[in-house]
Amino acid sequence: MTLTKQDFSGGLPPPSELGIAGMDSGRGKEKAVLESLAGGDPFGSVEPVKNPTGRLIMHSMAMLGREFCYAVEAAFVTPVLLSVGLPKSLYSLVWLISPILGFVLQPVVGSASDRCTSGWGKRRPYILALGIMMLLGMALYLNGDMVISALIPERGKQRTWAIVITMLGVVLFDFAADFIDGPIKAYLFDVCSHQDKEKGLHYHALLTGLGGALGYLTGAMDWGHSVLGRFLGSEFQVMFVIAALVFLICLTVHLCSIPEAPLRDDSTETKLLLKEDGPSQYGSIESVNNGYLKPGYVQTRMTMKCLLKALLSMPSHYRCLCISHLIGWTAFLSNMLFFTDFMGQIVYHGNPYAPHNSTAYLTYERGVEIGCWGMCINAISSSLYSYLQKALLPYIGLKGLYFIGYLLFGIGTGFIGLFPKVYSTLALCSLFGVMSSTLYTVPFNLIAEYHREEEVRGNIQHSEKGIAEAIGRGKGIDCAALTCMVQLAQIIVGVGLGFLVSAAGSVIVVVICASAVALTGCCFVAFFVRYVD
Numbered sequence: 011m012t013l014t015k016q017d018f019s020g021g022l023p024p025p026s027e028l029g030i031a032g033m034d035s036g037r038g039k040e041k042a043v044l045e046s047l048a049g050g051d052p053f054g055s056v057e058p059v060k061n062p063t064g065r066l067i068m069h070s071m072a073m074l075g076r077e078f079c080y081a082v083e084a085a086f087v088t089p090v091l092l093s094v095g096l097p098k099s100l101y102s103l104v105w106l107i108s109p110i111l112g113f114v115l116q117p118v119v120g121s122a123s124d125r126c127t128s129g130w131g132k133r134r135p136y137i138l139a140l141g142i143m144m145l146l147g148m149a150l151y152l153n154g155d156m157v158i159s160a161l162i163p164e165r166g167k168q169r170t171w172a173i174v175i176t177m178l179g180v181v182l183f184d185f186a187a188d189f190i191d192g193p194i195k196a197y198l199f200d201v202c203s204h205q206d207k208e209k210g211l212h213y214h215a216l217l218t219g220l221g222g223a224l225g226y227l228t229g230a231m232d233w234g235h236s237v238l239g240r241f242l243g244s245e246f247q248v249m250f251v252i253a254a255l256v257f258l259i260c261l262t263v264h265l266c267s268i269p270e271a272p273l274r275d276d277s278t279e280t281k282l283l284l285k286e287d288g289p290s291q292y293g294s295i296e297s298v299n300n301g302y303l304k305p306g307y308v309q310t311r312m313t314m315k316c317l318l319k320a321l322l323s324m325p326s327h328y329r330c331l332c333i334s335h336l337i338g339w340t341a342f343l344s345n346m347l348f349f350t351d352f353m354g355q356i357v358y359h360g361n362p363y364a365p366h367n368s369t370a371y372l373t374y375e376r377g378v379e380i381g382c383w384g385m386c387i388n389a390i391s392s393s394l395y396s397y398l399q400k401a402l403l404p405y406i407g408l409k410g411l412y413f414i415g416y417l418l419f420g421i422g423t424g425f426i427g428l429f430p431k432v433y434s435t436l437a438l439c440s441l442f443g444v445m446s447s448t449l450y451t452v453p454f455n456l457i458a459e460y461h462r463e464e465e466v467r468g469n470i471q472h473s474e475k476g477i478a479e480a481i482g483r484g485k486g487i488d489c490a491a492l493t494c495m496v497q498l499a500q501i502i503v504g505v506g507l508g509f510l511v512s513a514a515g516s517v518i519v520v521v522i523c524a525s526a527v528a529l530t531g532c533c534f535v536a537f538f539v540r541y542v543d
Contacts, residue, residue: 081225120490131270150179219393391443415448
């Protein structure tokens, strides 16, 4: 079950109502027991203490490091795949394996992290493990070819193994980088008050944009002819060293930012007697039996069937939020994944299939290069808009921010498709950043609002059949359900857009589709997503 301080609906009872079996009656030890059970005071809607701004910025450093590595991947993964000789028939496989795995496993790991009893906290062990997987994936796809060449002398086997190792690295990196967002958000929600959650999400978006901009700028430099490039062998190795150092520093700062109190059950010497006044509520603790937390509950009830029941039991406003998030990411990824190709073919009128020494191909490469600068503009815009959101929020609310993000992106991509000129396209790239910042902040702000409302009102209950038998749902699984919409959007884009481009014979259909989907999302967020007053 989710044993967090937000998951109990009542107020803080007086000490006389608590019985702690086998423990001393000292107030200090009692407080330590309660905090160890729930990552702080487990009762009612009592919120954590306010965190200093510096702590929230430290917590957000993980997003800077992750986005820096994402930008490095965007800049180098295609050249790497081409350099090892990956067949075109395997391209779609590379980009589909990771989101499929993430979509299936994200809620499972999110639910498991809700019940993690590590002494280091619920979320940080998962964040550390996923961070290590990101580094391993980067090491494989940026250095795999060099390592295979050194280990395997036969040229025929070299190519095969280089393709395998590089594909494995790309899939592993994408899987971990997509996956890590859920535990990071849940970690923020666990240890922060409601006001700090809003501030923390804005800092997340700010540093996400900054990390992307730094990553694109670093990738745009010619490292191959530098001193580092000559020393390490190639620009791929230089970028791995830089990206690994940046990510390690950011991850370390993040993990040391805000302490997590561990979650424990009564398999330890502590047993907490609770008074249960009514039926189990959404997000509440159901594992109380005769006043005791069931030992081994996590292990005995964590089944895929129960998990699916918990997801299907999601209240309608959560489902609508997930659908709106899916629509937004589908529009955003449709544009972003094909944007540099769009710049090369449509804006610059180049040809990627022409001979590599031809004018048409060199023109295409120039367009791709300018497209990368457009992505840099997008990242800077995202960072700046995340700061502007704080000023706009009191005036237009979350609904206004959500609607404006989708609307501006839809209009911007529409104009790019209708008028594909260099300078206008680069200027409109700033609107991509508005959408990016919106997707990284507003949906998670709404999740926080929903949780807060449930803590205060305590009136969302499970049905008597089915869900009462299922495992409880907490912040980890809610964040995971929302973030796995990103993987589902990747699957939709990866499968669908290829057919659309083939049918239309031009990548211009990509930005037109992105615009149409985003404008549809405007209607959805205006009429179907619920906003807490």
